[in-house]
Amino acid sequence: MATDYRGRQDLTPEQDFICRLQGTEPPFTGRWLHQKGEGVYACVGCGAALFDSSAKFDSGCGWPSFWRALADSCLRELRDTSHGMVRTEVRCAACDAHLGHVFPDGPQPTGLRYCINSLALDFLAAVKGKSLAAAAIAKDGPATR
């Protein structure tokens, strides 16, 4: 099932492959895999804030992993039966960019593992004393547009 991607059109070919063509970056190659700083991870297609660094954990799977989204409404989940597997695909609810998949083997309290391509995410480092999550949610899109 192709995405109905409607985010920014100037993605790199690598980002386009993930976000619009539902590709997957090779494991252990993503730029955010070992990112441990405080901040918010936002959709590369539209700038919507999707995950908080406090929900990131090292799952060992080779992709950035989160045990919850900033809000359920951030994400759209679809049943994905490609590659001979039944998985739950995760897309950005705002622009329909493919992000990754969610699996039911994450840590408590959610028991979920959002396995997300680094290429689908921007990282916005937190500014001390400011709630960056709230600021990122409030804005409509990336500042670079």
Ligand SMILES: [Zn+2]
């Ligand atoms: Zn988006």
